Every structure is written in structure tokens, then in C-alpha cells.
Amino acid sequence: MIETLTALAEPNRLRIVELLRSGPRPVGEIVDKLHIAQPQVSKHLRVLKEAKLVDVRPQAQMRVYELRPEPLLQLEKWLERFRENVDARFDRLDAHLEKMKRSRK
Amino acid sequence: MNKATIELPSDNEMLITRWFDAPRELVFEAMTKPEHVRLWYAHCDEMVMRTCEIDLRPGGKWRYVIMMGGAELVWSGEYREIIAPERIVSVERFENIGPGHDMIAHLGLEAHGERTLFTNRLVYQSKADRDGHLQSGMETGMQTAFTRLEHLAEKLRSRAA
Numbered sequence: 001m002i003e004t005l006t007a008l009a010e011p012n013r014l015r016i017v018e019l020l021r022s023g024p025r026p027v028g029e030i031v032d033k034l035h036i037a038q039p040q041v042s043k044h045l046r047v048l049k050e051a052k053l054v055d056v057r058p059q060a061q062m063r064v065y066e067l068r069p070e071p072l073l074q075l076e077k078w079l080e081r082f083r084e085n086v087d088a089r090f091d092r093l094d095a096h097l098e099k100m101k102r103s104r105k
Numbered sequence: 106m107n108k109a110t111i112e113l114p115s116d117n118e119m120l121i122t123r124w125f126d127a128p129r130e131l132v133f134e135a136m137t138k139p140e141h142v143r144l145w146y147a148h149c150d151e152m153v154m155r156t157c158e159i160d161l162r163p164g165g166k167w168r169y170v171i172m173m174g175g176a177e178l179v180w181s182g183e184y185r186e187i188i189a190p191e192r193i194v195s196v197e198r199f200e201n202i203g204p205g206h207d208m209i210a211h212l213g214l215e216a217h218g219e220r221t222l223f224t225n226r227l228v229y230q231s232k233a234d235r236d237g238h239l240q241s242g243m244e245t246g247m248q249t250a251f252t253r254l255e256h257l258a259e260k261l262r263s264r265a266a
Contacts, residue, residue, distance in 0.1 A: 087109050090123050092145040094107065097127040097135055104131075 001078065004071040007051035012036060013044045017053060017067065024066035026059070111239075116232040119239065121225045129216040132223065133190030136212075137161050147171040163187055167195070177201075182210075190214060199238075206234050 008014050012034060019025065019033055031041050045065060048054040053072070054065050109123040125132050135141045139157040146169065147154040155177075156170035161184065168181040182197030193212040198204075208229045215222040229235040 086111070086121060088149070089146065090107070090109050090125075092148060093132075093135060094125065096141065096145040097125060097131055100131055100135060100141070101127060 001074060003051045004053065004075055007047055007053055010044065010047075012040070013048055016041075016044055016048060016065075020054065020065060020067045024064045026062040026064050028062065030065065113235070114226075117229045117235050119227045119229070119235055121223075121227070123223045125221045125223060126219070127221060128219055129214045129221045130190050132214055132221045137189075137193075142169075147173075160184075161187060185209075191216075199241075202237070206230060206237075208234065208238075 008017065015034055016030060019030060027038070027041065027045070030045070031038050034041060045054065045056070048065075049056060051071065052068055055068050056063050056065050058064070107124045107126070109121055112120040112122070114120050127135075135145070137159060139159050142159070143154050143157050146157070152171050152173045154169065155172050156168060158166070158168045160166050163184055163186060165184045166181065167184070168179070171178045171180075179200035180197060181200060182195045184193065184195045186192065186194040191214050193210075195210050195212070196207050197210050198207045206229075208227050211224075211226040211228070213224040213226075215224070227235075227238070229238070
């Protein structure tokens with residue numbers, strides 16, 4: 001979770017993730033779109049790969065990067081817990097009911 | 106963990122359903138006595154309940170004042186029907202959006218042994234009112250999420266430093 005957020009917190013890495021949303025792309029294409037030097041892009045891709053946000057596979061002479069949905073789904077699940085404040089409120093009521101139950105035993 | 110479900114049975118209604126792992130009498134008490142409501146309704150990092158008045162009888166009034174990020178949010182209403190511990194019908198309003206947007210809340214508690222099924226059917230005057238309420242809830246939730254993200258980012262920053 002923190003690994004995912006840390007990886008996404010860098011603007012260029014976020015742009016790479018945005019770029020890969022439309023489908024897998026070879027490194028060369030990512031370099032062209034981002035207008036930053038290849039070594040920088042490679043460094044960012046390595047961080048994204050370590051965070052399991054992307055996967056790489058060879059295709060002919062190219063290295064093609066694609067998004068891995070798992071960490072993003074985990075992030076979505078986490079955010080969803082805050083989306084409806086009604087849920088947070090009911091969770092607090094749960095905790096309070098547990099206290100009431102204990103004090104009445 | 107139990108999770109609230111929100112359904113939209115018609116254009117001007119919202120139905121909230123939620124299971125609680127507690128007997129009905131306890132849930133009713135936690136939801137209707139100010140000394141309890143104060144401890145869960147808006148009791149968290151982002152909000153605090155400043156006023157909680159409940160006059161639990163038909164025709165009786167209630168009023169909740171919540172402080173959130175410097176803003177004062179006021180909900181109030183009148184009870185129309187009370188059948189303890191299973192049913193409360195109340196006319197309610199969010200005072201911050203001004204008059205003319207009252208809704209009717211039909212709160213039900215169904216006993217299932219040691220568990221309770223909570224339902225709240227909210228009937229609005231219009232679809233616009235209903236959607237506005239849904240949206241504001243989501244915005245508040247998102248705001249909370251962003252505040253937490255900010256706290257988390259601060260923690261990460263101080264760790265990196």
C-alpha cells in the first residue's frame with residue numbers, strides 16, 4: 001500500500017501509469033511521450049516494477065511494459081472505505097455497540 | 106465487517122441497509138440517547154459533535170450540530186412516529202442548504218436474535234434533493250480520504266527526511 005503510494009507520488013511515474021492505462025507500450029514509446037531521457041525513464045520503470053505496478057515482457061527486440069491491476073485495485077478498495085461517510089459512521093457505531101455490550105455484562 | 110448498502114428504489118428515495126452485531130434494544134438506545142449518539146455520530150479526527158438534542162416523542166424535535174474543518178453543519182427534525190425499539194419516522198433537514206428541502210426518514214430496526222437489521226428509507230421532495238444528498242455524502246467522504254492521504258503523505262515525508 002505505502003509502496004504503491006510512494007511509487008505513484010512521483011509526477012513522471014504517475015504519467016507513465018496514466019500512459020499505460022490505454023495498453024502495453026515499449027520503452028521507446030514511453031520515452032517519446034514523456035520527453036525525458038531514457039535513463040530516467042528506465043529508473044522510473046524499475047521503481048514501478050518493484051512496486052508491482054507494472055510488468056515487463058520481451059517482444060522481439062523491445063521491452064514492453066504493462067500495468068498490473070492488483071496494487072491499483074488494493075488502492076481503490078482502501079479509498080472506497082472513505083467514499084461513503086455513512087460507512088465510517090456505522091463502523092463507529094459498531095465500536096460503540098461493542099462497548100455498550102461489554103459494560104452490560 | 107458489516108457494510109452499508111445504498112439503494113435507490115425510486116427517483117426521490119434512498120434506502121440504506123446495514124447489519125449490526127448487537128441486539129435491537131441496544132442499537133435503538135445507541136441511536137436515540139444523546140450520551141451515546143455523541144460518542145459515534147461525528148466522533149473522529151475530522152469532525153466533532155457540538156450539540157446533540159433529542160426529544161424522543163411524537164412531535165418532539167431533534168438537532169445535531171457538527172463542526173467539520175471550521176464549518177458548522179446542522180441537521181434537525183421532528184419526530185412523527187416512534188415505536189421503540191423498532192421504528193422511527195422523522196421529518197428532517199440539513200439546515201445549511203436552506204429551507205424547502207425537508208425529507209422524511211423511515212428508520213426501522215428488525216431483531217434477528219443477537220443481530221439487528223437497520224433500514225432507513227429516506228423520501229426526498231425531488232430527485233435533485235436526493236442526488237444532492239448522495240453527492241454531498243460522497244464529497245465529504247472523499248474529503249476525509251484526501252485529509253487522510255495528506256496525513257499519510259506527511260508521515261512518508263518525515264520518514265524519508
